Amino acid sequence: MNLTSQYASITMSLELFQSNKPLALESGEYLSEFELAYTTYGNLNSDKSNVVWVVHALTGDSNVTDWWSGLIGEDKFFDPSDHFIICANLLGSNYGSTNPLSINPGTREPYYYEFPHITPRDLANSLERLRSHLKLEKIHTLIGGSLGGQVALEWAYSLGNKLENLVVLASTAKSSPWVIGFNETQRMAIESDCTWGEKSEFAGLKGLETARAIAMLSYRHPSDLQKKQLDNDHRLDHFKASSYLRYQGQKLAKRFNALSYWVLSKSMDSQDLGRGRGGLESALQQIEARVLTVGVNSDLLFLPEESQFISKHVKRGTYKEIQSTAGHDAFLIEFDQLSYLLQSFYLEKN
Incomplete structure (x- = not known):
């Protein structure tokens, strides 16, 4: 389905990726096949170097202009006239991707309560399938907040030098008991x-x-x-x-x-970047991309020091902080601050 932009040269497209290859999960279970609904906004440049991949939070969807309109859109920080913006609905979510209400190929009935346990690492692996399908050899920026930040962090670990910049907002490398x-x-x-x-x-x-x-x-x-x-x-x-x-x-x-x-x-609970990788510090050291972590001074869920921990232990990390009374959701609200922090991050030299 193609949605017409206000500028004829800029297109938004909602697509469906179908994978018939089993996806092995950390739990030992697997999905024999799965689908990911994804939205693209803008156009690839000649060398495909302008990819901005967004990972949504817990109840988000693939249309980033619906829930992040202050950051993504015409004349916004991530402008589709400059960037090829992509966001996939995560596995388990009910906005077009395989989820508990989808048909289980093994039973021909909806999964319901039999849907397998999936971790942020599993979600990242499903996104990697989509990236390979789209033949995107490089991602300029991978960005996500909260659960989306957990998934982005897991994916960055496996992407290696295929990823240039990672932006993790109000998130963590390992979920706390809180x-x-x-x-x-x-x-x-x-x-x-x-x-x-x-x-x-x-x-x-x-x-x-x-x-x-x-x-x-x-x-x-x-x-x-x-x-x-x-x-x-x-x-x-x-x-x-x-x-x-x-x-x-x-x-x-x-x-x-x-x-x-x-x-x-x-x-979200099962997030642990260091699981099977020698611990958190060792795993963070393996991320090749430049990393910006953004905490929120009033966040009561993912504390600012959790974002600081990530930036401290990656090879090339920067920490910035949003000042807001809004709490955790500030990363979805404080667009001016976030745009400023992103701009300063891109201007920094390593």
Whole structure:
């Protein structure tokens, strides 16, 4: 499907990659075949040196102009008139890629709860299949935040000198007990839904609403809620913060499903770049690309020091920090700061 840009020479295309070769997973399981929905925006230059590959976060999709319009688009930092921008919907997500509601080739029924455990390394390996299919020998910039940053970091390890620049936003090389704990409480909320366990695309949706509300508390900072959700009267009930969290839960449940949320949150928990590679420091030393890690001073989920750890132990690392009251989600909001940090990173000489 081709979507017409406001400039005739710039095209956006939504495509589907189908792999019939089994994908071996870290768990010992495998996917006998899989599909990845992906969006490209802009055109390759003559030597294919202008590839910008974006990896979305937990509930994102492949259309980066929907959720990162302040950074990607005409006259934005990553302009499709200069860059060939690509983003694939991650395995497990329900925006066109193989996920728990997809048909299991072995049973001819949806996977549902039998969908295999997938890690950020598995997700990176699926993206590598797509890169090879597209014959993209070099990636100028690989960028991702949160779960997307975990996947980008795993992929950068295996890409070697095929990748020039890696940008990891509000993420980590190994998920902390804090992150795992937040994710587990969300899955507990899904489990408490009486429909969880049913073989239905609607299973666990009320639980997903609660899970999202819990997540929002980790994505924001108390000062942000104080600024935006404070009640200026003396009410006894129906507080702005209560309405806000309920709204966010309902909003996600309308566009996502609990099974995909379960699978991808489990994937986030399992992040450990050093697994089987001699530990984190040793693994980070193997990344050949220039690396920019960006922390958020108010991030309560992925702490700034986790981003600093990455930049400290890679061969060519730089750490920058977004100043914001927004918390973890600042990497999706503070476009001006992020554009400035990216520009300064590209201008730096190694």
